[in-house]
Amino acid sequence: MSKNSDKQITSKQFMRQLWRYKRGSISRREFLGVTGLGMATAVMGAAIPSLLPQKSWASTDLGDRLVFSTWPNYWNQANLDEFTANTGVNIQVNAFGSNEEMLAKLQAGGTGWDVFVPTNYTISNYVELGLIQELDLSRIPNYDASANNPKFAGPATVNGKVYCVPKNWGTTGFIINSNKITSGPKSWKDFFEVTKGEGSGHTIVHDYQLTTIGAALCALGYSFNSIDPNELAEAEAVLIESKPHLFAITSDYQPGMRSGDAWMSICWNGDATQLHNDLPEMQYVIASDGGEIWTDFYAIPAEAPHLDAAYAFLNYMQDPAVQARDAEAHGYAPTDARAIALQPASLATDPILHPAEELMNGLEFGAAQTLTDPNRAELIARFKSA
Amino acid sequence: MAALLAPTTLWFLVMLIMPLIVILIFSFGERAAVGGYGGGFTFEQYANLPARLKAFQNTLTYAPLGTLLSLLVAYPLAYFLALKVDRRFKLVLLVLVIVPFWTSLLIRTYAWIYILGGRGIPTILEWIGIEGVRLINTPTAVLIGIVYGYLPLMVFPVYVSLEKLDKSLLEASNDLGGNSFKTFLQITLPLSMPGIATGCMLVFILLMGEFLIPAFLGGGKVFFIGNAMVDLFLQSRNWPFGSAVAATLVVIMLITVSIYMRLAMRNKTGADQSLM
């Protein structure tokens, strides 16, 4: 689809956007921009035929569809289109807001997912619950373990078996609108102070446990991953105290930041890149008192209905050029050195995507225990409904 | 007779009773280590209900309020459509009322994030000198979203009751000395009560479980019991507690609805006439 010719989007494009949109959250801006006012006519036009799978013409029959669950704004549509064109496999993309939500779906069963994108701290839980399957790396020849920093790829291996292949890595800090927040917060401690001070009414925290509770714990000088009940109780007090000053509790913070309603938010560095590129006053901060470093992976659920297509997809996505294109679309750094080598120098040296090592010293990978700890789960839910 | 009733019974069993039983069983269980349902028998979940008091309070405040506001907005619209609009345009206008329903509520609600957000109505208000108005992520925004989202559900029952209202009754009232206002209060309004009751019931019941509008337009700060349940099932994976909340909601709903029904039945005199 040529860039110049898509003033009027096709119904197929529309449906794709709609699916992305329905599943997810962050790409709404894109959704509204891309579809614009043409949507009603597009839907009424030829929406239904576009849902029908195309005839496969690949040499080996991979079936006609694949269900891919990932994070919002975290894929390059051109890659998916190319994969479909080459294999005849139509990809249905579901976008989720949190690992907790993904786990809940997989636990409930019957998802129909073929490939999904878990974050490092969830993998051992998935293995334990038998929700994902061991990968046959011979079916993913494009994956080169040696090109991946073991620091990022490590969590893929559980009990000596490989369950996933890495996708991207990043950090979780916070973003400020420097036009509005002038005190220059540097830590999570500052973050919560500003929330009650000059940022009152304009701060966003995430609506799931890991980062929001983690941030409060860091502000208190505790581990990002703590499950100590006493420390959690203190963290809850911090959160409850800040709640009246919050603009929103949501992981969908880009619209609020862009509209100027919100001035500060817990933020992933890729989103920070997107915001900063559009609005230079948006400044990303890696908190000096801690925070999260993370890797996202591709994994195959135990009950994946289209296994061959899933492996073909994983292998395709591990191609360095494909990875580079993927990163181009969403801004997060690949874990694969081969892909980084293909990226423009500006990206490979971007301080938000590749912060100096010493800045990352205090960051922790999310711990598996946070995902299953009932106290953390109840704390965040209680905080939201308070 | 039994054979004829069998499908209905089955339907009730499968669609209504079974899920309720499952929820009841879950609600007395314990959360499994990694989340979900872990069996057991305990009243712990019900004991923990006060942790969601605010969500219950919010729902029980904004559901009736939202219903009332929907009615206040929908009634004039339905009245206009049923009694004032030329027959030729009626269908077109009715379709226009439903058209938004063809797209997902999610998309429509999302549009309101922009309308109510900092660059929307507050900016327009600034132009005319009213500064510092915050709409998005407030109860007001949630109520606006509710009225918008539920309008057709309220408009249609009211419209139907007004549409089938015998117009000669209005003339009769007029003829007997009642001006338009008196006629509306004494004839039109009482005779459209069945539509009002149906619309309010529909909107109220759905609002009790609403989570999307408060999540989007309340920014997670105006928390309904529906949001609490979404959280418990989809984030905390605390199915037993989620089930206890759900079971409690069902009970609250049954109580409020039966009180409402009793009140509505009180002036059934004309109501069941025009229901026919």
Add this chain to the structure above:
Amino acid sequence: MTSVAAFRNVSKRYGEITAARNLNLDVASGEFLSFLGPSGCGKTTSLRMIAGFEQPSEGEVFLEGICVNDVPAYSRPVNMVFQHYALFPHLNVESNVAYGLKQRSPKPPTGEIHNRVHEMLELVQLTGYSLRQTWELSGGQQQRVALARALINKPKVLLLDEPLAALDRKLRREMQIELQNLQRNVGITFILVTHDQEEALSMSDRVCIMREGEIAQVGSPLDLYDRPRNQYVADFVGKSNFFYGVIEQVRTWKVDIRLDCGIPVVLNSSRSFNSHKNGDKICISVRPEQLVLARDESNIPEDSAIKSTARIMNRIFLGEQIEYLLCDERLGEFLALSSRHNELNEKPFETNEVVFVAWSRDATLILDDDERDKPNVS
């Protein structure tokens, strides 16, 4: 002006359609007047213009000598009984009847309302029904509630829009009589709309026959029957035989006419309402009971307008009278009505019998030929 209600050059148009055209009418106080005509003739529109539900496109509506064009329905001193009664389903009988009083400002005291309601219910013989729901009542009882409700405000004119149409035939007869009695008792002007000529003729002081939005003729029932102004009225009121022809010669007292079938007729010119000139196409009308039938030619009066023979095609016993359908080569088919015991004391005629037929000059009307397409027997 003594009229309680009046139209002055009133027309009513709905877009292209003219429902009422140039109406002029005075309704006298205390009168019982009926608008009679087929559906779509404008009678209901006329009634609704008096009630105030429709505004005339042109002309003026007067009530008690005052132009009420700009007076809304709820302020007009008239009340209406609706075709399907339009009783308020959510109110009981008492509240329905009291409705009109309660709209007044200041509202009369409760005790007075109560008394007046009971007076009204007594008037329509529904004492004891005050707490009933209206939908529990029979059609006739609902009719009475509607009457009581419309009369409680003592209107100057009571408008009745086909009030009896929904009742069965027997009940309708009873209600007709009751309505007449009621009207005499309360002394209020009644204006009734009906398509039932028997109803209109039997109840009304005057009948206004309407046709395609225009008043065809206003007059007492007798007037309309004996002296219809045009073929439409003659046709609508009672049965008539029509024969078509051309005026040959207008003389001082007489008119020479040649029917289309060739038969010459001489009629009294006083039997024509409109002035005709030689060559005008006309229609002559004869009531069936004015035909004289005889076996013996000598029994036919000498000065008859016409004399002919005809074959009895069919006969219908109507009790005291017998209706014959006759046929003649030249005159075509026509009806005659004769008493079983006429002065000649002849036995009833048999089917296929050929008899002499005649009618007098005075019995024959000369009308404009405005209905030539229609069958001559109605």
